[in-house]
Amino acid sequence: MNTRDLVLIALFAAIVVALGLIPPITLGFIPVPITAQSMGVMLAGCILGAKRGALAFLLFLLLVAIGLPVLSGGRGGLAVFAGPSGGFILGWVVATFVTGLIAQRFVREGQPELRQFIGFFLASIIGGIVVLYAIGMPWVSAITGTPLLAVATGSLAFLPGDLLKAAIATLAARAVFAGYPLLHVRA
Amino acid sequence: MLTSLHIEGDSWLHRLPVRAKLLPLVALSILLFLSGSLPVQLTAFVISGGLYLSVGISWREALKRVGFVFFTIFFLAAVNLFFLPLSEVGVLTLRLLALVLFAAAVTATTTISAFMDEITVLLSPFERLGWVLAADVSLALGLVLRFVPDIFARYQAIREAHRARGLPVRPLTIIGPLIILTLKDADTIAAAIDARGFRRQ
Numbered sequence: 001m002n003t004r005d006l007v008l009i010a011l012f013a014a015i016v017v018a019l020g021l022i023p024p025i026t027l028g029f030i031p032v033p034i035t036a037q038s039m040g041v042m043l044a045g046c047i048l049g050a051k052r053g054a055l056a057f058l059l060f061l062l063l064v065a066i067g068l069p070v071l072s073g074g075r076g077g078l079a080v081f082a083g084p085s086g087g088f089i090l091g092w093v094v095a096t097f098v099t100g101l102i103a104q105r106f107v108r109e110g111q112p113e114l115r116q117f118i119g120f121f122l123a124s125i126i127g128g129i130v131v132l133y134a135i136g137m138p139w140v141s142a143i144t145g146t147p148l149l150a151v152a153t154g155s156l157a158f159l160p161g162d163l164l165k166a167a168i169a170t171l172a173a174r175a176v177f178a179g180y181p182l183l184h185v186r187a
Numbered sequence: 188m189l190t191s192l193h194i195e196g197d198s199w200l201h202r203l204p205v206r207a208k209l210l211p212l213v214a215l216s217i218l219l220f221l222s223g224s225l226p227v228q229l230t231a232f233v234i235s236g237g238l239y240l241s242v243g244i245s246w247r248e249a250l251k252r253v254g255f256v257f258f259t260i261f262f263l264a265a266v267n268l269f270f271l272p273l274s275e276v277g278v279l280t281l282r283l284l285a286l287v288l289f290a291a292a293v294t295a296t297t298t299i300s301a302f303m304d305e306i307t308v309l310l311s312p313f314e315r316l317g318w319v320l321a322a323d324v325s326l327a328l329g330l331v332l333r334f335v336p337d338i339f340a341r342y343q344a345i346r347e348a349h350r351a352r353g354l355p356v357r358p359l360t361i362i363g364p365l366i367i368l369t370l371k372d373a374d375t376i377a378a379a380i381d382a383r384g385f386r387r388q
Contacts, residue, residue: 003377003386006323010330011338011369011376017189017331018338018365025358036358047366059327066302067192067294075255077192077294078212082286083256084263144263145279147270154266168359175363180371 005052008182012048012056016040017063020072037072039165041092041132042124045099046107046173049183054097061093087139091132099127103173104183113174120173124166129159189335192252193298196243200296205305208293215289219282225274228281235288242295252295256287303328326385330376338369 019040024033040060044053060070069076071089080089106119137155141148177183200208219231240249264280271279307321314321345364349356380386 001323003381004373006327006386007330007373007377007380008370010327011334011373013327014331014334014338015366015369017335018342019362021339022342022358034358036362039358039362043362043366047370059324059331062306062324062328063331066299066306067297068189068299069192070189073255075252077252078290079253079256079287079294082216082283082290084259084283085256140263144260144267144283145271145275146263146267150266150270168362171359172362172366176366176370179363179367182370 005185008048009052009056009059012044012053013059013063016044016056016060017070020070024072034161034165035072038162039169041095042099042128042166042169043173045096045101045127046103046120046123046169047176047182048100049104049185050097050100051185053100054093057093057096061089064089084140084144085136086143088132088136091135091139094135095127095132097127098131099123100183102126107177107183109177109181109184116174116177117170120170120177121166124169124173125163128166128169129162189332191299192294194242194244194295196296198242198296200238200242200292203296205297205301208297209305212286212289212293216286219285223275223278225278225281228278228285231285232281232288235285235292239288239292239295242292244295249291253287253291257284260284260287320386323386326380334369338365341365341368 016037019036022036024035026033041057044056047053048056063070064076064080065078067077071080080086100123102123103120106122107116111119133155137151138148140146140151215231215235219228222228239253240246244252260280260283264276267276267279303325306324310319310321310324313319342361342365345361345368346356349360354360
């Protein structure tokens with residue numbers, strides 16, 4: 001790995017930490033407050049691509065594990081992995097990787113703007129929502145004994161917020177792609 | 188801005204090497220997931236809770252750290268009451284509480300540098316395979332800690348710029364510039380690292 005990639009990974013992990021410091025926004029029509037940090041998965045995949053995005057999140061999880069309060073709300077430490085949402089937190093790495101794979105496959109420079117938007121949006125939804133929940137929900141169910149169906153029903157409350165995050169991440173990722181493209185690894 | 192969750196102290200948990208804390212944590216989680224007995228879970232819960240409170244942490248801080256995880260555990264326990272018999276809900280809930288408390292105790296008694304030393308050891312097999320350099324991981328961690336305050340200051344500057352122009356502060360209009368401005372520094376930082384020969388390549 002060259003030094004530039006290493007620095008990009010570290011800077012993105014730092015961005016994810018900083019996103020956790022931004023106070024969460026509550027919207028009237030969505031029951032759950034929106035934290036900027038959970039958009040990090042979609043952003044990292046769509047901006048840095050599969051490998052570097054996943055490594056940025058691995059680095060971020062390392063910060064959590066060694067006891068830095070970097071999760072939004074000042075949470076951190078090994079306890080968050082032992083809790084029910086540990087699967088979602090560990091799933092971030094895989095989710096970022098999948099988001100990055102799809103984004104790299106479908107988004108190219110010189111495509112019409114709309115196609116790039118669609119590519120980023122699909123990547124964010126499949127990676128950042130489908131894959132993440134496919135890991136996180138069975139984990140919750142396995143660890144707490146709550147039936148998977150009940151967990152899935154409860155998770156629906158997060159869906160509108162997640163779709164909104166995918167939309168914001170799409171627009172932001174496309175802005176970065178136009179201004180400073182990093183998605184495809186430079187030779 | 189980024190203060191570690193480590194608590195200064197001299198309890199015997201503080202003096203144990205990291206590995207002697209992480210291995211029992213792993214062992215405890217395996218044991219508790221294999222056991223379905225309420226007394227076992229209750230004992231583990233009492234011991235873990237005792238350990239956590241014995242590390243010199245104030246009640247308030249202790250509760251603040253595990254509060255959110257506890258909230259999700261109790262919420263799911265309340266949901267479980269509709270589906271499972273009471274004794275089983277008790278086992279499931281106590282098991283999670285015990286593990287969370289034990290993990291929080293390990294975090295509170297271990298310094299970042301002790302964790303990093305352990306990570307270096309854990310990475311050594313991968314280092315031999317040529318997959319990753321432990322020094323790179325430390326360098327990346329150091330970079331994150333170095334740049335978080337800068338990035339947050341940049342976020343505040345962009346927010347002020349919005350206000351100065353009378354624009355509403357929206358995540359969308361902030362995140363794009365924040366990421367571009369931050370990642371554009373990568374080339375300069377990488378050049379500075381290489382110029383100092385930190386990675387010996």
